[in-house]
Every structure is written in structure tokens, then in C-alpha cells.
Amino acid sequence: MSTTVENSTLAPALVRVRDLHKSFGSLKVLEGIDLDVAAGSVTCILGPSGSGKSTLLRCMNRLETPERGTVEVADQYIGYSREGDRLVELSDKKLSRQRTSTAMVFQRFNLFAHMSALQNVMEGPLHVLHRSKKEASEQAHHLLEQVGLAERAHHLPAQLSGGQQQRVAIARALAMDPQVVLFDEPTSALDPELVGDVLTVMTDLASAGLTMIVVTHEIQFAREAADTVVFMDGGKLVEQGPPGEVLVAPRHERTREFLRRVL
Numbered sequence: 411m412s413t414t415v416e417n418s419t420l421a422p423a424l425v426r427v428r429d430l431h432k433s434f435g436s437l438k439v440l441e442g443i444d445l446d447v448a449a450g451s452v453t454c455i456l457g458p459s460g461s462g463k464s465t466l467l468r469c470m471n472r473l474e475t476p477e478r479g480t481v482e483v484a485d486q487y488i489g490y491s492r493e494g495d496r497l498v499e500l501s502d503k504k505l506s507r508q509r510t511s512t513a514m515v516f517q518r519f520n521l522f523a524h525m526s527a528l529q530n531v532m533e534g535p536l537h538v539l540h541r542s543k544k545e546a547s548e549q550a551h552h553l554l555e556q557v558g559l560a561e562r563a564h565h566l567p568a569q570l571s572g573g574q575q576q577r578v579a580i581a582r583a584l585a586m587d588p589q590v591v592l593f594d595e596p597t598s599a600l601d602p603e604l605v606g607d608v609l610t611v612m613t614d615l616a617s618a619g620l621t622m623i624v625v626t627h628e629i630q631f632a633r634e635a636a637d638t639v640v641f642m643d644g645g646k647l648v649e650q651g652p653p654g655e656v657l658v659a660p661r662h663e664r665t666r667e668f669l670r671r672v673l
Contacts, residue, residue, distance in 0.1 A: 421501070423446035423447055423448050423449075424447055424448060424449040424483065424484060424589060424590060424621055425445070425446070425447035425470070425481070425483055425590055425621070426445075426446055426447075426480075426481070426482040426526045426587070426625070427443055427444060427445040427446075427466075427470065427479070427480075427481050427482075428442075428479055428480050428481075428482075429442050429443075429444065429445055429478060429479040429480075429483065430442070430443040430466070430469055430476050430478070430479035430480075431443075431476055431477050431478040431479055432462075432465055432469055432474060432476045432477060433477060433502070438464045438645055439465045439645050440465055440466060440469065440476065440627055440645045441644075441645040441646050442479075442646070443462075443466060443479070443575045443645075443646070443647055444647065445466075445640065445647065445650075447526070447590065447621065447623060447638075448621075448637070449589075449621055450472050450619040450620075450621055451622075451637040451638065452616045452621075452622045452624065452635050452636045452637050452638075452649060453622070453623045453624070453636065453638045453639075454624045454625075454626055454631070454632035454635070454636040454638070454639050454640070454642045454653075455623065455624065455625045455626070455641075455642060455670070456626070456629070456632065456639060456640065456641050456642070457641055457642035457643055457648075457668070458643060458668060459643065461642040461643045461644060462642055462644075462645040462646075463543070463625040463642055464594050464595070466625075466642070467514065467592045467623065467625055467632060468594075469481060469511055469663060470483075470488065470592060471487045471488065471509050471512035471513075471514055471592060472492065472505055472508075473514070475489070480497070480665045483511045483512055483589055483590060484511065484589055486508070486511070487551075487648070488508065488509075488511075488512065489505060489508075491504070499653070506538065506641055507538065510534070510538060510539070510586045510587070510588060511588055511589045511590070512588060512589070512590050512591075512592055513583035513584070513586045513588035513591050513592070513637050514588075514592045514593075514594065515576070515579050515580055515583050515584065515591060515592070515593045515594065515596050516579065516594050516596075517594055517595045517596065517598050517599050518599055519567070519572070519575040519576055519578070519579045519599075520579065521567040521575055521578060521579060521582075522567075522568065523567055523568065524566070525566070525567075525598045526563065526564045527554060527559060527563050527564070527565055527566075527570065527578045527581075528547070528550050528551065528554065528560055528563040528564060529565070530578055530579075530582050531549075531550035531553055531554060531578065531582045531585050532546040532547060532549075532550045532585070533582070534582065534585055534586050535549060535550075535585050536671060538586070538592060539586065539587075543552055546585075549585055550563075550581070550585060551563060553581035553584050553585055554578070554581050556581065556584075556611075557577040557578070557580055557581045557611050558577065558611070559578060559581070562574060562578075571604055572599060572600045572601060572604055573600055573601075573605070573607045573608050574605030574607075576596055576599075576600065576608050577607065577608060577611055578612055579596075580596075580608075580612070580615075584615075584620075589621060590621040590623060591615075591620060591621070591622050591623075592622075592623050593612070593622060593623070593624040593625065593626070593642065594625050595626060596608060596612070596624070596625065596626070597623050597626070598627065599629060605628070607631065608629060608657065609631050612624070612631070612635065613631070613634070613635050616635045624636075627672065629657065629672060629673060631656065631668075632653055633653050633657055636653050637652070638650055638651065638652065638653075639651065639653045639656040639657060640656075641651070641656060641660070641662070641664075641665045641668065643664050643668070648662050648664055648665060649661060657669065
């Protein structure tokens, strides 16, 4: 499969999404999404259930294959290699390696149940990045300390709270040295009292300059941590801008209606 490379005159960005379309059968989930994400920025994506937010993230790292459109990360087309003016689809092996540039943190943690927190964080660097066991272990210990779980390194997921498991999942994503981390509603599966610890870690990462794209219902986090807030509805990008504009004085009635319901 191949597609034509289109020249873009828009300002450069670390992540560039162009004319992204995705359907499941007759249901159109994404309809022509265009989005730029600058290096070191935090983009929060808001919207009602079924608006296409999670599907957009999954298309960004090719867990879902769009019917049309492209995603670039650091000038590389995700899912393709460039051959002249054509983009040729990557093999599964090459795609797996390329996907490390867009690490993802899921709603349900997706940790390996039979592995300790430390082993979960080491797994990708060992088997995808082919690092030595010593290097992977040292990095994993450092990352678990960064997310406040140094003393839980040898605990299995079943021995950890939901919030602790999610912080292990964040450390696992960071272990791949990604250029951008995609967060798919990372607090939605947590008990309310556990949400704060995860958001604190995410806020610290944002302050440290990690490029983050976050699908979330946590409006306060978006208000405090985001550089750009995106509102989606019906598979379309309705509105985007600084949180002081989108969350305080949105231009579109659909955005205003959504915020009235969730605030």
C-alpha cells in the first residue's frame, strides 16, 4: 500500500496530523482531523463519549489504521517509509520499532500481571530497544523513583492500587524514550482519591517539557497544564486554542454546551 506525499506550508511541529479519516463500518469516527503539536507542549483533548478522541490517539501510533490522512512525528510518517514522493506501508516489525516514538498510556494500565513493576518497565527497553539488562534495570529504577514508586519496584500489579499501576504504566511509557506520550483518559478507571497522584506525576512531566497529548475529562488539569485545549465532537475538531480561551470563552456553542454539562 502506498500514498502520495503532500507538501505542507503550515508551520513545523513535532506532531502533524493531516486530513485524518477513520470509520468502523458505516460509522464515521474521524472526519478530516488536522492538528499540530509543538515540541515540549501539552495538548488536552476534550469531548463527549463517542466523539473520536481515543480513536485519534490510536491512529497517531497506528494501533488503528486510518482510511485517509497522515500522522508525522519528527518529520517521519507513522506507518510508512518514504520512497521518493511515495509513502510505502511499513512491515509489522518496522512499525513496532517506529511506534516507540509515540508511547501510549491506556485507561486500564495493561501491565503484565506476572511481572513486577520493575520488570514491566524493563520489558520494552530489553526486547524492543535491545538494551542491556543492567542499563534497562538502572533506567527502570530511576523512572519508578520519578513516579514515586521506588519502594514498590518488586511488587506485582495485583499488589498495587489502581493509581500505582497507572504510575507504573507511565514509567513504562517513558522507558521507551518517546518523543511524545499519548494519554488515553489515564484517570478514568481510578477511584477518585487515587486520581490526584497520577495527575501530579503528569503535571511534573509537563513542567519538565515532555510533549504530551492527553485525552481527558479532568478540566482542572487541562486548565493548569495544557498549552492547547482541543474540543472534539462527532469525529471533528470543533475548536482549539489556549485553555484561557477554549475553557473560559469558547467561540462555538457546542463547546459551551459541553462545558456547562461537565463543570
